[in-house]
Amino acid sequence: MVESSSELYVEGLLLLGGALIAAPLFKRIGLGTILGYLAAGVVIGPVLRLILDGEEILHFAELGVVLLLFLIGLELKPRQLKQMRMDIFGLGASQVLVSGLLLGLMAYFLARQGLAASIIIGLGLALSSTAFALQLLDEYGDLNTGYGQKSFSILLFQDLAIVPLLALVSILAPFSSDDGGSVLTDTGIAIGAIAALLLVGRYLLNPLFQIIANTGAHEAMIAAALFVVLAAATLMELAGLSMALGAFLAGVLLAESRYRHELRADIEPFRGILLGLFFMAVGMSLDLGVLGENWLLIAVAVPAIMLSKSIVLYWLTRAFGSPHNDSARVSGLLPQGGEFGFVIFTAAASQGIFSSEMSSLLVAIVTLTMALTPVVAAVSRRLMRKAEREQMDETFEGAGSDVLMVGFSRFGQIAAQVLLAGGSDVTIIDYSADRIRAASKFGFRIYFGDGTRKEVLIAAGIARARVVAVCTQKKEATDQVVDLIQAEFPNTKLYVRAYDRAHTLSLRDRGVSYELRETLESGLKFGRKTLEAIGAAEDRARDVEDLIRRLDEERLEMQAVDGFHAGSEKVLTKPLTPEPLIRPANREDASGRNRTDAYDDPSVTERETKEDATASPTGLN
Known part of the structure; x- marks a missing residue:
């Protein structure tokens, strides 16, 4: 019984070890985890005969x-x-x-x-x-x-x-x-x-x-x-x-x-x-x-x-x-x-x-x-x-605008409507044939192309673009586009969709002209509207929204200097005492100095939220 149990443990270790080595390795070289598992099984079983009861x-x-x-x-x-x-x-x-x-x-x-x-x-x-x-x-x-x-x-x-x-x-x-x-x-x-x-x-x-x-x-x-x-x-x-x-x-x-x-x-x-x-x-x-x-x-x-x-x-x-x-x-x-x-x-x-x-x-x-x-x-x-790709139009005839948009994700679709409504011409390139076909039904002029290729960017008119808006979905693709443009077209102004907080810090470190987390503004507006729905006055809800936006920006600045876990006191995790959000004029405390409201004074915010504010493993977006 002891030998049987020991054999079972050894087989378990062999299988787990094989999976740990083969699956990430095959995934890394682009063959997928399934082939990795298969290869591990072949080596453990019929090749080395370490396990015979396959x-x-x-x-x-x-x-x-x-x-x-x-x-x-x-x-x-x-x-x-x-x-x-x-x-x-x-x-x-x-x-x-x-x-x-x-x-x-x-x-x-x-x-x-x-x-x-x-x-x-x-x-x-x-x-x-x-x-x-x-x-x-x-x-x-x-x-x-x-x-x-x-x-x-x-x-x-x-x-x-x-x-x-x-x-x-x-x-x-x-x-x-x-x-x-x-x-x-x-x-x-x-x-x-x-x-x-x-x-x-x-x-x-x-x-x-x-x-x-x-x-x-x-x-x-x-x-x-x-x-x-x-x-x-x-x-x-x-x-x-x-x-x-x-x-x-x-x-x-x-x-x-x-x-x-x-x-x-x-x-x-x-x-x-x-x-x-x-x-x-x-x-x-x-x-x-x-x-x-x-x-x-x-x-x-x-x-x-x-x-x-x-x-x-x-x-x-x-x-x-x-x-x-x-x-x-x-x-x-x-x-x-x-x-x-x-x-x-x-x-x-x-x-x-x-x-x-x-x-x-x-x-x-x-x-x-x-x-x-x-x-x-x-x-x-x-x-x-x-x-x-062969079916798509890669001639880029008529391309070349003030704004070159790389990636036509949901984020990019909304941004493009603002730009077009504001009277700007936009050249849009995307690598998804299905997305291009779908967008064309709504009248968007999109070119098929891979934004990580220098020749595609040149053909799309990057030399004429005053701004390149990178709206790709995956941060890996976004980083490739940003790195390529900064290396080959260093004077180009880059406006970039960020994936999350860590990606935002990475993009700022690269020195892009402007970045925006894909969920920041929508989350802020959603929270404001919810606050209004439970009885808050519209002005107060908007001021709270502005406060959170300001604290978030201050936290990003601290993280850029002191590391990702800095600025946790800027995360509000419990209700604050409802006070006016506008700084009262000439208001003095018992010491005779002017005091500011909790929402305006970061030090007060820090005191009131220090014991509950923590940074999540994901950095709270």
């Missing part, structure tokens, strides 16, 4: 996929799911059937498999990896885009298809005595399990979380969240469906709950750790012996399968109304085999549809297609961006 770890790590589907369900309200029904049951079903038919024909004619084996191989390979695809969508921030929703609909139908596919394995098994009764029974059980989950979710989940929340026990809320996810997943597994489907349905049922944000915060850390473990387990389960014995067959089969699925995905998504760009992105995201293929191929081998050697070969092929997915998806995205 398949057991893979089964446990599927909980990461389960938790991922639960979190996605939390973001999808039932009415949204209803709107997606055509994509789920139309596009999803078509993809499984058409891809399964094409891949089955390849197995029958090219691999010389029997009819039953070809059917199972084709349909098993038609499934895609939920874990890989959704993790990539999450990394790209594309889950709520058009192609992200199409991809998710296809994956959701594939989860639903597990029961009929496993039933088909039993029907096609040699000497099978199934007369269809067991299929009907399995289907009935599955429908009953879904109905039971929907009833429990509708009438019991919210009261359960309300009772636990009223106790104030945060640990109990975490335990309850995990219990609900795992219970729903287990119920679906017992009914023959995928665990991920059960977790997804539980998430959808809680999507309109007042506890959804708390649940997301509680589940997210477990999801991240277990999903990383899943990708590592996929790498550890790779059989290098099978790869060595069948390397030529695998080298042909892997690209053939991925190319076939990509073609089917592209034309089907086009047929269901997606534009070219979205269809191309879907085809680049879902060409791999999926983790449920492991289940189907193992079941088929155990029932004699094909040999265990064929099952191992298929598992190796699926694993390699999964490993190649991040690379294929990244290449697809780059090709699409290149195609979009």
Whole structure:
């Protein structure tokens, strides 16, 4: 028992160490964390053979996929799911059937498999990896885009298809005595399990979380969240469906709950750790012996399968109304085999549809297609961006104005309206084809271009610009533009959108002409209007707004000299004594000297707020 526990701890340390090294390294070099986890798994498992039970770890790590589907369900309200029904049951079903038919024909004619084996191989390979695809969508921030929703609909139908596919394995098994009764029974059980989950979710989940929340026990809320996810997943597994489907349905049922944000915060850390473990387990389960014995067959089969699925995905998504760009992105995201293929191929081998050697070969092929997915998806995205750039107008004909705006974010859109309304010409460049198309519908004249390239800035007329307004969304991109302009066009006046307080200090240190935090003025006005709504006079609310603005500026000046944590006494964290905000004339205190109001005298403000004023880890924006 002691040795077993010791081995468990050692394996845990190896897995955590591999994740800590590989994931940041691969992310740093631009290959993504998924390939990092896979590489770590391959090194720990089949290469160094430090951990040999990769398949057991893979089964446990599927909980990461389960938790991922639960979190996605939390973001999808039932009415949204209803709107997606055509994509789920139309596009999803078509993809499984058409891809399964094409891949089955390849197995029958090219691999010389029997009819039953070809059917199972084709349909098993038609499934895609939920874990890989959704993790990539999450990394790209594309889950709520058009192609992200199409991809998710296809994956959701594939989860639903597990029961009929496993039933088909039993029907096609040699000497099978199934007369269809067991299929009907399995289907009935599955429908009953879904109905039971929907009833429990509708009438019991919210009261359960309300009772636990009223106790104030945060640990109990975490335990309850995990219990609900795992219970729903287990119920679906017992009914023959995928665990991920059960977790997804539980998430959808809680999507309109007042506890959804708390649940997301509680589940997210477990999801991240277990999903990383899943990708590592996929790498550890790779059989290098099978790869060595069948390397030529695998080298042909892997690209053939991925190319076939990509073609089917592209034309089907086009047929269901997606534009070219979205269809191309879907085809680049879902060409791999999926983790449920492991289940189907193992079941088929155990029932004699094909040999265990064929099952191992298929598992190796699926694993390699999964490993190649991040690379294929990244290449697809780059090709699409290149195609979009070629479609955009980079001639900059007519460019050159008093103001050159780099980046047409929401911040930039508002600023541009002020400039145009004030009679100024504005040349706007942006790197997002979608944003340019959307803005063009409102009559804005925008040029496609990358503001971090010197030749683009020259073509856009930076030499004629009196001011360059940098309104890019990400501070990294903003810093690149600022550094380039200051190095190549040092006399240019720079007005820059800052991301947060730390970014503001960084920009001031660079010596830009003007900077403004993206949330400062909107937050001040929002606070003033709220103060007026609860009864404050308009003049008093405006004076308070001016006070906070002044204290914020004073704090920035102190931070620029004494460091980021200086000036914490300028942060007001409790109500001040309501006094006139205008300094009274010739008002004297007991000592005979003129005194100022608390709002006008920073020293008084410091005394009244010192014991409560602290700087947050984020610097209070």
